Amino acid sequence: xxxxxxxxxxxxxxxxxxxxxxxxxxxxxxxxxxxxxxxxxxxxxxxxxxxxxxxxxxxxxxxxxxxxxxxxxxxxxxxxxxxxxxxxxxxxxxxxxxxxxxxxxxxxxxxxxxxxxxxxxxxxxxxxxxxxxxxxxxxxxxxxxxxxxxxxxxxxxxxxxxxxxxxxxxxxxxxxxxxxxxxxxxxxxxxxxxxxxxxxxxxxxxxxxxxxxxxxxxxxxxxxxxxxxxxxxxxxxxxxxxxxxxxxxxxxxxxxxxxxxxxxxxxxxxxxxx
Amino acid sequence: xxxxxxxxxxxxxxxxxxxxxxxxxxxxxxxxxxxxxxxxxxxxxxxxxxxxxxxxxxxxxxxxxxxxxxxxxxxxxxxxxxxxxxxxxxxxxxxxxxxxxxxxxxxxxxxxxxxxxxxxxxxxxxxxxxxxxxxxxxxxxxxxxxxxxxxxxxxxxxxxxxxxxxxxxxxxxxxxxxxxxxxxxxxxxxxxxxxxxxxxxxxxxxxxxxxxxxxxxxxxxxxxxxxxxxxxxxxxxxxxxxxxxxxxxxxxxxxxxxxxxxxxxxxxxxxxxxxxxxxxxxxxxxxxxxxxxxxxxxxxxxxxxxxxxxxxxxxxxxxxxxxxx
Amino acid sequence: xxxxxxxxxxxxxxxxxxxxxxxxxxxxxxxxxxxxxxxxxxxxxxxxxxxxxxxxxxxxxxxxxxxxxxxxxxxxxxxxxxxxxxxxxxxxxxxxxxxxxxxxxxxxxxxxxxxxxxxxxxxxxxxxxxxxxxxxxxxxxxxxxxxxxxxxxxxxxxxxxxxxxxxxxxxxxxxxxxxxxxxxxxxxxxxxxxxxxxxxxxxxxxxxxxxxxxxxxxxxxxxxxxxxxxxxxxxxxxxxxxxxxxxxxxxxxxxxxxxxxxxxxxxxxxxxxxxxxxxxxxxxxx
Numbered sequence: 105x106x107x108x109x110x111x112x113x114x115x116x117x118x119x120x121x122x123x124x125x126x127x128x129x130x131x132x133x134x135x136x137x138x139x140x141x142x143x144x145x146x147x148x149x150x151x152x153x154x155x156x157x158x159x160x161x162x163x164x165x166x167x168x169x170x171x172x173x174x175x176x177x178x179x180x181x182x183x184x185x186x187x188x189x190x191x192x193x194x195x196x197x198x199x200x201x202x203x204x205x206x207x208x209x210x211x212x213x214x215x216x217x218x219x220x221x222x223x224x225x226x227x228x229x230x231x232x233x234x235x236x237x238x239x240x241x242x243x244x245x246x247x248x249x250x251x252x253x254x255x256x257x258x259x260x261x262x263x264x265x266x267x268x269x270x271x272x273x274x275x276x277x278x279x280x281x282x283x284x285x286x287x288x289x290x291x292x293x294x295x296x297x298x299x300x301x302x303x304x305x306x307x308x309x310x311x312x313x314x315x316x317x318x319x320x321x322x323x324x325x326x327x328x329x330x331x332x333x334x335x336x337x338x339x340x341x342x343x344x345x346x347x348x349x350x351x352x353x354x355x356x357x358x359x360x361x362x363x364x365x366x367x368x369x370x371x372x373x374x375x376x377x378x
Numbered sequence: 379x380x381x382x383x384x385x386x387x388x389x390x391x392x393x394x395x396x397x398x399x400x401x402x403x404x405x406x407x408x409x410x411x412x413x414x415x416x417x418x419x420x421x422x423x424x425x426x427x428x429x430x431x432x433x434x435x436x437x438x439x440x441x442x443x444x445x446x447x448x449x450x451x452x453x454x455x456x457x458x459x460x461x462x463x464x465x466x467x468x469x470x471x472x473x474x475x476x477x478x479x480x481x482x483x484x485x486x487x488x489x490x491x492x493x494x495x496x497x498x499x500x501x502x503x504x505x506x507x508x509x510x511x512x513x514x515x516x517x518x519x520x521x522x523x524x525x526x527x528x529x530x531x532x533x534x535x536x537x538x539x540x541x542x543x544x545x546x547x548x549x550x551x552x553x554x555x556x557x558x559x560x561x562x563x564x565x566x567x568x569x570x571x572x573x574x575x576x577x578x579x580x581x582x583x584x585x586x587x588x589x590x591x592x593x594x595x596x597x598x599x600x601x602x603x604x605x606x607x608x609x610x611x612x613x614x615x616x617x618x619x620x621x622x623x624x625x626x627x628x629x630x631x632x633x634x635x636x637x638x639x640x641x642x643x644x645x646x647x648x649x650x651x652x653x654x655x656x657x658x659x660x661x662x663x664x665x666x667x668x669x670x671x672x673x674x675x676x677x678x679x680x681x682x683x684x685x686x687x688x689x690x691x692x693x694x695x696x697x698x699x700x701x702x703x
Numbered sequence: 704x705x706x707x708x709x710x711x712x713x714x715x716x717x718x719x720x721x722x723x724x725x726x727x728x729x730x731x732x733x734x735x736x737x738x739x740x741x742x743x744x745x746x747x748x749x750x751x752x753x754x755x756x757x758x759x760x761x762x763x764x765x766x767x768x769x770x771x772x773x774x775x776x777x778x779x780x781x782x783x784x785x786x787x788x789x790x791x792x793x794x795x796x797x798x799x800x801x802x803x804x805x806x807x808x809x810x811x812x813x814x815x816x817x818x819x820x821x822x823x824x825x826x827x828x829x830x831x832x833x834x835x836x837x838x839x840x841x842x843x844x845x846x847x848x849x850x851x852x853x854x855x856x857x858x859x860x861x862x863x864x865x866x867x868x869x870x871x872x873x874x875x876x877x878x879x880x881x882x883x884x885x886x887x888x889x890x891x892x893x894x895x896x897x898x899x900x901x902x903x904x905x906x907x908x909x910x911x912x913x914x915x916x917x918x919x920x921x922x923x924x925x926x927x928x929x930x931x932x933x934x935x936x937x938x939x940x941x942x943x944x945x946x947x948x949x950x951x952x953x954x955x956x957x958x959x960x961x962x963x964x965x966x967x968x969x970x971x972x973x974x975x976x977x978x979x980x981x982x983x984x985x986x987x988x989x
Contacts, residue, residue: 282644307633351590
């Protein structure tokens with residue numbers, strides 16, 4: 105198993121309630137798992153915990169059986185799980201060009217000289233569809249979709265086995281979203297990756313993943329194969345999510361409106377929640 | 379046929395030496411919900427600002443065209459004249475709800491102040507209660523005592539709508555009112571807007587990038603690309619039988635539109651940026667059915683045969699990739 | 704769309720205020736370098752004392768009869784060079800320490816560094832400078848550098864770096880949780896690399912913007928120190944000491960104090976204009 109979360113709980117300092125609770129997840133080779141949730145569901149916290157950027161308050165996240173706390177900076181396991189971030193612009197160093205951003209990672213892990221790294225970076229950027237003219241530009245002069253491609257190339261430069269994508273297309277224009285989704289899908293094949301897609305957009309999850317976990321208020325409320333989840337949702341929250349998708353032709357299979365009503369606006373609580 | 383409440387004709391806006399909005403025309407009838415759909419650079423936000431008199435603050439000005447609201451050309455109004463109109467007959471709900479609220483005043487005080495200024499004939503306390511009820515605010519008494527940062531996103535949006543309703547406007551312009559909200563809240567807010575429309579026969583211009591939202595609440599739709607309207611008509615018609623390649627591409631690019639094992643029909647390239655000059659039809663570089671003529675001349679925005687409500691700006695409207703020119 | 708708040712227009716991408724500042728400062732620097740070399744009188748040449756501005760002596764003469772014009776510009780060399788050295792060195796030291804303190808995961812490094820910074824900033828500044836100058840030795844001279852300068856420079860650097868450290872630390876703290884810094888850590892890049900390539904480009908930029916404004920203050924302090932007798936020693940000309948000389952003679956020989964004063968003000972003004980224009984641009988950088 106590539107990546108595993110066991111009983112993970114995360115409580116932020118100065119908060120009473122945990123942002124994430126009792127969470128388990130197993131990511132195998134070439135799996136494609138979706139984490140579905142809205143704001144406050146704990147999905148962002150989960151993403152950070154999965155890549156080892158956040159230490160859980162309880163439980164642990166293991167990379168090939170080794171907890172993140174034991175993985176040193178130079179440990180080859182450090183490379184195996186990488187992330188694509190939501191905001192394409194703030195996920196890149198504004199002072200570095202696309203080539204430098206990717207080249208830096210290549211130099212670090214593959215111990216090659218500056219020129220070789222630079223050439224490899226250019227190749228990798230071409231692989232992810234960045235036009236040649238854009239390779240030597242800084243993020244300020246790239247479009248959102250292009251920045252996201254650079255972020256993907258940077259992650260791929262580590263030759264990871266798991267790619268965690270935190271809302272990879274939410275900040276992009278609709279006409280560009282499909283490009284990035286196609287890219288992620290094809291990369292999964294060509295680079296033999298496992299994908300963990302965190303998104304509130306059910307369309308994205310449906311398209312990219314084989315199985316999914318639905319999150320609400322820090323807990324997993326339902327999980328299962330993606331098509332089953334969409335066709336026969338069991339938990340009232342899952343049904344509510346599916347219903348809420350605007351437009352008739354959107355939801356996969358027709359579902360009768362949720363029979364079990366939830367309390368009116370249960371999440372419109374003020375104060376407290378991050 | 380009665381004149382529409384708002385008639386925009388051939389609007390062109392200039393900012394910093396170039397024209398991000400050109401030849402925009404659409405109508406809004408009384409009680410109608412018109413969706414304006416577009417992505418980055420489509421000009422939809424600027425068009426909204428032109429119609430609410432907020433262009434100058436962005437450094438823009440309307441250089442051509444007209445926007446007749448109940449007989450008055452909005453583009454000709456001075457700032458002073460706009461004071462009388464804005465908030466009273468035309469209201470605006472901005473995209474980021476936080477920036478519309480004073481962070482150091484409680485909701486109650488802000489709302490009261492607004493009521494006193496815009497609707498002095500009303501009793502503030504009474505009107506506040508009415509407004510909060512109209513927007514289905516849970517626990518209104520508690521909410522009134524809060525500061526803006528203490529509200530959740532959904533509640534803030536409801537408050538913004540309440541503010542917009544103070545003057546009993548005839549037209550509300552909402553710029554992506556649900557984009558920053560969770561899906562489940564989105565539905566509630568959209569339903570709320572629809573309900574308000576019916577109850578008060580208010581017109582609504584809804585700016586969005588989500589075609590699902592259009593399907594859900596809009597009566598008519600205007601699709602914008604690179605500063606021009608490329609297709610417009612009754613929402614149901616346009617979504618069911620889109621004629622412009624961009625509209626078709628948008629519909630096809632939605633993740634739900636593809637089967638699990640197919641590639642999504644992505645649109646290559648990206649929308650033109652500020653100052654990018656495209657000859658002829660602005661969509662031609664990315665269009666799957668473009669031919670030579672498309673990049674030379676801008677197609678006129680004309681009604682479709684047999685369907686006067688449905689207009690398209692395309693030399694090859696309705697054709698597929700394998701059709702002959 | 705970003706709006707450019709630009710009061711007076713711009714030329715070739717630079718706002719007018721920046722052009723004015725650069726041209727003005729450039730002229731002053733040029734004059735300080737060139738004038739003492741090409742001028743007819745030298746800084747020590749004696750002529751008729753306390754004479755007003757004339758063709759031979761555009762800024763008049765001082766109590767001993769030396770030409771104020773050439774002394775002003777020769778003095779400018781010292782003031783400006785000293786200021787530049789002090790500010791540049793403080794920025795480098797302060798930014799480095801501040802960035803490392805802000806970025807470090809070990810709280811101990813941050814705490815220690817910041818307590819030192821706090822101590823320096825909290826101390827009454829003039830007392831500290833004077834104390835340091837005394838300790839280092841006011842008449843120490845290093846090679847061709849006039850006596851009094853090394854101690855002044857060291858004392859000012861010792862105080863100034865602390866301000867930059869604070870600024871750099873604040874910026875580093877806010878950048879730590881930016882996605883691209885989290886990414887750098889996730890990608891396994893070394894802490895040194897993260898500090899130098901991912902944090903310092905931003906922290907240095909912030910500190911430099913502040914530095915240009917700070918230079919205005921340092922120029923004034925260097926001159927003021929002469930009033931307290933601990934700056935540059937006689938007979939080396941320097942704006943502050945020249946102004947001090949003429950302070951009691953304002954009624955009869957105003958030019959001795961006013962002329963260097965005008966140059967001091969113009970230098971400060973040009974630096975301010977440049978600083979302001981950089982700050983404006985900084986806001987609009989993505």
